[in-house]
Amino acid sequence: xxxxxxxxxxxxxxxxxxxxxxxxxxxxxxxxxxxxxxxxxxxxxxxxxxxxxxxxxxxxxxxxxxxxxxxxxxxxxxxxxxxxxxxxxxxxxxxxxxxxxxxxxxxxxxxxxxxxxxxxxxxxxxxxxxxxxxxxxxxxxxxxxxxxxxxxxxxxxxxxxxxxxxxxxxxxxxxxxxxxxxxxxxxxxxxxxxxxxxxxxxxxxxxxxxxxxxxxxxxxxxxxxxxxxxxxxxxxxxxxxxxxxxxxxxxxxxxxxxxxxxxxxxxxxxxxxxxxxxxxxxxxxxxxxxxxxxxxxxxxxxxxxxxxxxxxxxxxxxxxxxxxxxxxxxxxxxxxxxxxxxxxxxxxxxxxxxxx
Numbered sequence: 001x002x003x004x005x006x007x008x009x010x011x012x013x014x015x016x017x018x019x020x021x022x023x024x025x026x027x028x029x030x031x032x033x034x035x036x037x038x039x040x041x042x043x044x045x046x047x048x049x050x051x052x053x054x055x056x057x058x059x060x061x062x063x064x065x066x067x068x069x070x071x072x073x074x075x076x077x078x079x080x081x082x083x084x085x086x087x088x089x090x091x092x093x094x095x096x097x098x099x100x101x102x103x104x105x106x107x108x109x110x111x112x113x114x115x116x117x118x119x120x121x122x123x124x125x126x127x128x129x130x131x132x133x134x135x136x137x138x139x140x141x142x143x144x145x146x147x148x149x150x151x152x153x154x155x156x157x158x159x160x161x162x163x164x165x166x167x168x169x170x171x172x173x174x175x176x177x178x179x180x181x182x183x184x185x186x187x188x189x190x191x192x193x194x195x196x197x198x199x200x201x202x203x204x205x206x207x208x209x210x211x212x213x214x215x216x217x218x219x220x221x222x223x224x225x226x227x228x229x230x231x232x233x234x235x236x237x238x239x240x241x242x243x244x245x246x247x248x249x250x251x252x253x254x255x256x257x258x259x260x261x262x263x264x265x266x267x268x269x270x271x272x273x274x275x276x277x278x279x280x281x282x283x284x285x286x287x288x289x290x291x292x293x294x295x296x297x298x299x300x301x302x303x304x305x306x307x308x309x310x311x312x313x314x315x316x317x318x319x320x321x322x323x324x325x326x327x328x329x330x331x332x333x334x335x336x337x338x339x340x341x342x343x344x345x346x347x348x349x350x351x352x353x354x355x356x
Contacts, residue, residue, distance in 0.1 A: 007081075008181060008213050009046040009069065014039055014078035016061075016068050020287065036287045038064040040237035041078070048180075051207065051214040053228030053245065055221055055260070059283055061237040062217045063107070066183040069215075070102055071095070082181075100130055103174040107186035109166035113158040119144065119169050120154035126176045143172035148202060164195035171202070181213045188223060200226055221260055225249055230320075233257045236294040237286055239313070243321030253316045253323035255299045280342070293325070300345040301327060304337040 017035035039061045046052045054062045067073045069080045071087055080087045082098055090098055103126075106112035113122055123143055124136040141151035147168040158166055167187060174182050184203070188196040204227060206212060218224050224231055225245055232242040233256065241254040252258045259279040281298045284290055290297050296306035305326055315321070316328040326334035330350040 006048040007045045008048045008083055009215070010081040011045065011065075011069055012043050012079045012081075014042045014065065014068060014080065015076045016064050016073065017076045034287050037237050037289060038286055039068060039075075040286075040289075042234070042237070042239055044232050044239065044242065046181075046213055046215060048213055049207070049211050050230065051216055051228045053216045053218065053224035053231040054234060055218055055224050055231060056234035057219060057260075057283055059286065060234040061286070062219075062234050063185050065234070066104065066185050066215055066217050070104055070183055071098070072104070096130065100126075100177045101179050102181040102183070103177065103179040104183040104185060105167070105170050105174050105187045108190055109163050109170055110158075110190070112170055113166055115158050118155050118157055119149075119161070122158075122169055123172045123176055126173065130177060132177070139176065140172075143175055144169075146175070146206075147172045148198075162195075163191050164199060167191060167199055168202070171199075171206070175206070175210070178210075179212070181215070183215045183217070185217045186219070187216075189218065189220065196223065203227060221249070221263070233260065236284065236289050238294060238324070240295065240325070241321075241323040242313075244318065247318035247321045251317045251321070253321065253328055254295075254325045255301055255327070256295050257323075296340065297342075300343055301348070302340045302343040303334055304340065305332070305334040307340065 015037075016039040017037050019035055042061075042065055044052065054065065056062050064073070068075045069087075071080075082102065085094065087095075087098065117125070120137060120140040123140040127134075127136050127139065137154070140154055144151050144154060149165060149168055149172075153161075158169070161169065167190075171187075187203070188199050191199060200223065203214070207214060214227070216224060216227055221231075228245045230243065231245050231248045232239050233248070233254065234240070235256050241248065241252065241257045248257060249261065252261055262279070279298065280300075284294070284297060290307070292308050293299070293302070293306040293311050296302040299306065309326075311324045311326050313322040313324045314328050316323050326332045327350075335350050
């Protein structure tokens with residue numbers, strides 16, 4: 001586990017809202033000027049050389065978070081610091097340097113590569129954009145070899161590669177400028193399981209060799225467990241739980257995290273006795289999220305307090321673990337409020353640590 005002595009990325013109250021056009025029904029119901037709250041007050045940090053896994057269901061805002069902190073899309077509010085400097089305060093030269101030091105690998109290896117460019121041209125494009133001197137073609141060959149491809153494939157087009165090979169080209173492109181941070185936006189979700197393991201092992205090796213810092217975005221917690229030091233769990237634009245990876249998997253505190261873990265295959269005997277319940281219902285619209293705790297419409301422990309008040313993150317479980325749930329506080333009025341109709345497990349007694 002990485003020693004957290006230098007926060008390379010620091011994100012504070014990050015928000016990204018998207019304006020939408022009102023439909024006729026919206027206007028009739030008076031629901032005008034509602035924004036899609038893709039990211040709504042997200043805060044986290046990533047230490048140098050660390051991997052933070054950012055997980056959640058599709059549409060929870062995790063990919064938008066990654067794009068926003070790289071300044072690929074402009075935030076609505078909040079702040080992102082990179083190596084102690086705020087992104088919005090960077091001028092042309094410092095912003096250009098930031099773009100060299102922070103790169104991204106996209107989810108879909110089939111659409112993220114220009115089909116009209118060769119592998120060598122794709123890999124060296126960042127070098128050309130940033131006016132890097134040197135033998136770019138030789139650099140491309142070195143990177144192809146480093147990601148497990150043959151330098152002799154430098155003049156081939158994306159259509160001549162498999163999905164896993166294309167993703168390796170995307171990784172090589174991200175490495176071209178010698179970055180310090182790479183945002184990995186679901187880099188293996190479009191790949192076969194056998195290929196996923198190979199790419200994950202490659203990412204592990206590259207991190208050790210080049211001292212890279214990763215923000216690893218995924219919806220599959222088993223993949224995140226393999227590669228991450230810490231995990232942050234997102235739901236409807238908010239982080240509901242965060243902590244060391246083993247703490248999240250062995251002692252999840254937020255009901256949403258617990259439900260996500262039910263979908264993870266149980267390879268270890270000790271996990272086979274865990275209660276299995278499907279995550280009920282659909283994710284509400286980020287355009288009009290539920291009041292109070294946004295998970296209360298799907299939570300088996302929900303009570304009236306969850307509908308009326310939004311919980312703040314509190315320390316719970318193991319060291320460094322936080323959850324935004326009233327159940328983590330034994331003395332919260334939640335325990336005296338009435339269970340909601342759908343909450344079939346809300347009659348349990350307090351079992352938390354007793355934090356106030």
